[in-house]
Amino acid sequence: MxxxxxxxxxxxxxxxxxxxxxxxxxxxxxxxxxxxxxxxxxxxxxxxxxxxxxxxxxxxxxxxxxxxxxxxxxxxxxxxxxxxxxxxxxxxxxxxxxxxxxxxxxxxxxxxxxxxxxxxxxxxxxxxxxxxxxxxxxxxxxxxxxxxxxxxxxxxxxxxxxxxxxxxxxxxxxxxxxxxxxxxxxxxxxxxxxxxxxxxxxxxxxxxxxxxxxxxxxxxxxxxxxxxxxxxxxxxTTPISSSYQGLDLIEHPANGQGATANLMLNILKHFDVADMGPWGTQRAHIEAEAAKLAYDARNRFIADADYANRMDHMMSPETATQLAALIDPGKAMPNATTLSEQVHKDTxxxxxxxxxxxxxxxxxxxxxxxxxxxxxxxxxxxxxxxxxxFTLEEGHPNELKGGKRPMHTIIPGMLAKNGKPIMPFGVMGGAYQPNGHARFVSNLTDFGLDPQTAIDAPRAFSDAGDMKVERGYSDQVRSELADLGHNVSIPDTAIGGAQAILIRDDGVLEGASDPRKDGCALGY
Incomplete structure (x- = not known):
């Protein structure tokens, strides 16, 4: 409460x-x-x-x-x-x-x-x-x-x-x-x-x-x-899914970037996130490094489903294990694309x-x-x-071609437990969305937050060399992230927005809405 x-x-x-x-x-x-x-x-x-x-x-x-x-x-x-x-x-x-x-x-x-x-x-x-x-x-x-x-x-x-x-x-x-x-x-x-x-x-x-x-x-x-x-x-299409701490994260398949969220959670499984401070430096760092690696995979593989032929690789637990091994808890990686080469051979x-x-x-x-x-x-x-x-890179799965769908950033989400759907949810914010899905699921499971508190919580996002850290984090955390090698900034605009409805075991619906937007949850 x-x-x-x-x-x-x-x-x-x-x-x-x-x-x-x-x-x-x-x-x-x-x-x-x-x-x-x-x-x-x-x-x-x-x-x-x-x-x-x-x-x-x-x-x-x-x-x-x-x-x-x-x-x-x-x-x-x-x-x-x-x-x-x-x-x-x-x-x-x-x-x-x-x-x-x-x-x-x-x-x-x-x-x-x-x-x-x-x-x-x-x-x-x-x-x-x-x-x-x-x-x-x-x-x-x-x-x-x-x-x-x-x-x-x-x-x-x-x-x-x-x-x-x-x-x-x-x-x-x-x-x-x-x-x-x-x-x-x-x-x-x-x-x-x-x-x-x-x-x-x-x-x-x-x-x-x-x-x-x-x-x-x-x-x-x-x-x-x-x-x-x-x-x-x-x-x-056929939904894709992976599990984390007893919840199944169900995503839309390519050409959306949902598999990025699944991969990111699979990487985070290799760290004791629940033992970290929820709004502390260590969690923000590990999450940022996992995002860099998951997004690098996205940039390599996600495309129109008729061209995206490495989705099994992206969803594989073995891929996540190899990527997790590249993360240094004490240092930010300068270039995820170079490091992961060996593994990969507004809304x-x-x-x-x-x-x-x-x-x-x-x-x-x-x-x-x-x-x-x-x-x-x-x-x-x-x-x-x-x-x-689209990319203009010749031969890339996501290369622009007539009649082809581009890689998309928007991804609807659904959580299930024991095979039963229990929570439709989404996180807006362009590229942030897979990171937002992973963080939301971690907030619920690793830290036991209710959906509204999980949405309200501060956000950070490492994107294109810029570690955006909302004002909800302390200056000390920002300073410590910089010491780890992150290029830290405070974004002008709050990171994304989110909505969720939990279908409780007693049948009551519990709605949550992000204060970063103008909206709300309403029921009857």
Missing amino acids: RDFHLPGRSPVLASSGMCATSHPLAAQTAVEILKAGGNAMDAAIAGAVLLGICEPQMTGIGGDCFVLWSDTDGNMHSLNGSGRAPMALDAAELRATGETTVPPYSAHAVTIPGAIDAFCTLSDRVGRLGLDRILAPAIHYAETGVPVAPRVAFDWAKDEAVLQGSARDAYLVNGTVPKAGEIFAAPQQAEVLRRIARNGRDAFYGGEVAEDMLATLNALGGKHTAEDFASTKCTD IYITVVDRDGMAVSLIYSIFHGFGSGIASDKFGILFQNRGAG
């Missing part, structure tokens, strides 16, 4: 249904859908699409999604709602122009949006209420507007510079970045959603809406075609649980803050820049 003398959040408890996500309107909408007879999938889709209006810098209908869910019998399912590069685009073409990476704010970084096809498929296959009902809240708020929340306003100001062309008209209010409390509306998107509600996915991937997206991208040099949009299709999250026990873990993103910065001219559909997740 938390100390009620100090600031903090209590877990949210309910018995009939619950949603936890990063904006209150979306959480409220999801609960209303449950009360209206919808199931957890209906509620999750309704809330997710609305988040594209509440948090347009994070997500939208021009983005991708991944979904994990357990049905009412406890069976796990997963769906890949990520889009592909246009068929006519190839890494060789970009290399020939002198590019070494995919330019993140160009049309070449725009993969075909996959989320809408996934939402329509899941609504038809798993949901109860139909698109017309579950899209109604997002249509309403897109038309009438939403007051900009404080964290959203902070992100908006930070990311505004990437907006270009008609995106500046669609995502600025009277030409300026909206402040907290100002109203943001997207009436053109309301019209797109109305068409999808009436006519399904073809209203987005064909006709006037697709023509608008194509014209905008082609004018900027994109290779996208009408066939690229028309042929977009989500893919059923929203929503979770919903309904009265029948269905649990949905859904993550939905446009990648960078405001994605590519490009919006379609007529309908203001903001395009993701997931193509920046």
Whole structure:
């Protein structure tokens, strides 16, 4: 139990249904859908699409999604709602122009949006209420507007510079970045959603809406075609999992980076994390070193599932054992790629649980803050820049090729115990997400924290040579990490965000929501 003398959040408890996500309107909408007879999938889709209006810098209908869910019998399912590069685009073409990476704010970084096809498929296959009902809240708020929340306003100001062309008209209010409390509306998107509600996915991937997206991208040099949009299709996948301290961490397979979280936990098994101070130097150091090695493996192997042929190696306990042996408890490694050679030869999250026990873990993103910065001219559909997740390295599994899915950072999570799903959860924050999953699981198991306290706890993340350490850590820890060789900084933005719902043994639902975001858990 938390100390009620100090600031903090209590877990949210309910018995009939619950949603936890990063904006209150979306959480409220999801609960209303449950009360209206919808199931957890209906509620999750309704809330997710609305988040594209509440948090347009994070997500939208021009983005991708991944979904994990357990049905009412406890069976796990997963769906890949990520889009592909246009068929006519190839890494060789970009290399020939002198590019070494995919330019993140160009049309070449725009993969075909996959989320809408996934939402329509899941609504038809798993949901109860139909698109017309579950899209109604997002249509309403897109038309009438939403007051900009404080964290959203902070992100908006930070990311505004990437907006270009008609995106500046669609995502600025009277030409300026909206402040907290100002109203943001997207009436053109309301019209797109109305068409999808009436006519399904073809209203987005064909006709006037697709023509608008194509014209905008082609004018900027994109290779996208009408066939690229028309042929977009989500893919059923098989979840992957590993165990840690009595819990099974279930992840979505490649092209998402979920295996990175599994590998990181498998590495941490080789250390007595529970005997370390939870917010001390030793744990932060060991976690950082494990992350460096796990992320190096990610960068080598994770790609479109049709090209990712070393996933067994990445999930293998033997691989984790060999990598763990490279960690020096007294010194930070300077280059994980060199050391591990011998072994290897911005986002929203929503979770919903309904009265029948269905649990949905859904993550939905446009990648960078405001994605590519490009919006379609007529309908203001903001395009993701997931193509920046490709590499231009010739022969690499994740090399950019037409019709291929890029490596993705977004990963929904689910925890199970004794084969029974007990907690859908997610951690936002781009590259941080696998580290965030591993830390959340360790917080629960190694230190016995409840989900809310596990989410509230301070975070650190070693990324590209920068050891980001939140202000929740002491100056002494930062100093000691620097002495170990880490390049320590305090990030301007809190690291990620998280949501979780624990399905307790007594049937009560326990919701947790990250104070780093504007959202909450709500139940009934």
